[in-house]
Amino acid sequence: MTMRTSTITFSLVMICSILLVNNASAQITSSPYSIFGMGSIEENSIGECKAMGGTGIAFLSNHSLNFLNPASNDGLDSLVTIFELGFFGKYTSFSTSKKSQALFDANIKYAAMGFRITPRWATSYGITSYSTIGYNINVLSPVEGSLLTYNKTFSGEGGVNQFNFGNSYKITRNIIFGINAVYLFGTIKHSESSETFNYSIQNLTYLSNFNLNYGLNYQFVKNRWKYNIGLIYNNGKTLTTKNVSTVITGYGTEIIKSHTNEFKIPKTVGIGLAFGKNFFRGGIDYEMKSWKDIDLTNTLVEIRNSNRFSLGIELPSFGIRRGTNKMIFYRFGAEFNGSYLIIDKVPINYRSISFGAGIPVKGILSVINVSFELGQNGSEKNGLFKENFCTLHLDLSLKELWFMKRKYY
Numbered sequence: 001m002t003m004r005t006s007t008i009t010f011s012l013v014m015i016c017s018i019l020l021v022n023n024a025s026a027q028i029t030s031s032p033y034s035i036f037g038m039g040s041i042e043e044n045s046i047g048e049c050k051a052m053g054g055t056g057i058a059f060l061s062n063h064s065l066n067f068l069n070p071a072s073n074d075g076l077d078s079l080v081t082i083f084e085l086g087f088f089g090k091y092t093s094f095s096t097s098k099k100s101q102a103l104f105d106a107n108i109k110y111a112a113m114g115f116r117i118t119p120r121w122a123t124s125y126g127i128t129s130y131s132t133i134g135y136n137i138n139v140l141s142p143v144e145g146s147l148l149t150y151n152k153t154f155s156g157e158g159g160v161n162q163f164n165f166g167n168s169y170k171i172t173r174n175i176i177f178g179i180n181a182v183y184l185f186g187t188i189k190h191s192e193s194s195e196t197f198n199y200s201i202q203n204l205t206y207l208s209n210f211n212l213n214y215g216l217n218y219q220f221v222k223n224r225w226k227y228n229i230g231l232i233y234n235n236g237k238t239l240t241t242k243n244v245s246t247v248i249t250g251y252g253t254e255i256i257k258s259h260t261n262e263f264k265i266p267k268t269v270g271i272g273l274a275f276g277k278n279f280f281r282g283g284i285d286y287e288m289k290s291w292k293d294i295d296l297t298n299t300l301v302e303i304r305n306s307n308r309f310s311l312g313i314e315l316p317s318f319g320i321r322r323g324t325n326k327m328i329f330y331r332f333g334a335e336f337n338g339s340y341l342i343i344d345k346v347p348i349n350y351r352s353i354s355f356g357a358g359i360p361v362k363g364i365l366s367v368i369n370v371s372f373e374l375g376q377n378g379s380e381k382n383g384l385f386k387e388n389f390c391t392l393h394l395d396l397s398l399k400e401l402w403f404m405k406r407k408y409y
Contacts (some may be wrong), residue, residue, distance in 0.1 A: 010218050030134050032094070033339075033377070033385070034336075035137070037131075039131040039133035039134075040131060040133070040189070041131050041339070041340075047397065049312070050371045051371030051393070052314065053311055054335045055333055055335075057283075058230030058272035058285075059075075060072050060075025060219075061073055061075040062083060063397070064367065064397050065082060065126070065171055068230075068232065069215040069216045069217065069231075070179055071168045072168065073123060073124075073178065074168045074170055076116045077116065082113065082397060082398070083111075083112070084110070084112045084396065084397050084398070085110075085396045086110040086394070088104070089106040092388070093388045094386070094387055095386050095388070096384070103301070111127055112127075113125055119170075120170040123166065124166045125163070125166065126164055128162060129159055129160070130159070130162045130186075132158075133161035136155045137153070138151060139151075150194060151194060155190075156189045156191065157189050160408065162182050163183045163185075164181075164182055165180065165290050166178060166179070167180075176219075178217070179214055180212065182211045189204050189205075190202075193243075201248075202245070202247075205244075208240050209237055213233070213234045215233075216230065226276050227275050229271070229274075230272040231271055232271075233268065236333075238264050238267070239263045239264070239265065244257075245258075254262045260371070264293075264294050266290045266294065269288055270285065270286060271286055272285040280314065281314050281321070283311065284310070285308070287308040289340065292305055303340055304342055307404050308335065310333060310335040311333060311334055314329050314331045316328070317329070326331070326360055328359055328360070332354070332355045334352070335375075344383075345382070352373050352375025355371065356370050356371025366397055366398060368394070369394075369395040369397060370394055374390050375389055377389070
């Protein structure tokens, strides 16, 4: 495949992926907790990091791309351009103290591309979800002035996408600085409807704005072990919004109000430690998002700062494949995330374990990263939902030697 053909192929796939991700956000989640704010917040971990509990703040992008820290781009090979496409399938069992229901969601998750520009400067860009909304809740409501009840449905879809343009620059031999320019955009739709009274109230919000994320990576060697310390920072941002509410009945459609709502991206700080020797590596992450100054105007919901902890390891396969381009990497991890929600005095916490492998293949499709994530979210206390889920992540990594100088004899 020539460089010209590769460029056209990668560009077309990236454009298609952007369109798919932009149109697919409503199918990424079915969580009832996505009814609040901008919905369920999606973490930035992609590719091989998913199998290690989402750990990666201090990892460099050796085998695949890493959105957790823009400084990670420094790990990209000078001869190779990487393109990645991520998919997922998620089976979730929702349960309360009285009932249970199971749902399945599947879609494209992200698309990304990265390469080195100079010996000190590397870049990547891609699109993924920042938040997702997808719920359908049926309730019985009383008919005013009587003992009768009727069915009412609350539903939501959409979310916020983010287009990332990350750059890393090696300041010294050991210190790497990274900056990520982000464009956030999307739509959020909340609806209330009833077939009994033949009405639907739809609340549609358009969101967008630019933001900047920063990262640092410091690396050193001690006793033949290689260590990396990663730092990330995001000052937060208020999104530009436009809201339209519409009432639909059997008599027609009426726009009842058009105004702006305030949605904020929280301030974020994180630190990670990575360590490795030969073909083994591991890492630990901590990340805090400052949500406390965000008001959801719901008396049953209390907002707190979210705290995420994760750890992960990567082990090489043994035998004759060790140290060759046919070597398989096995990965394991765990994650705990205390979300920003406390509902009716019950904290909504996310916990999971994960495992997977990076499998090399021949041709332009160089690596398949596959991982399984098993976990829980929420609680059955006070009539809330508990989610037990199993997620399959499938990430395709394509590599092409764009910048190799060919010799002819």
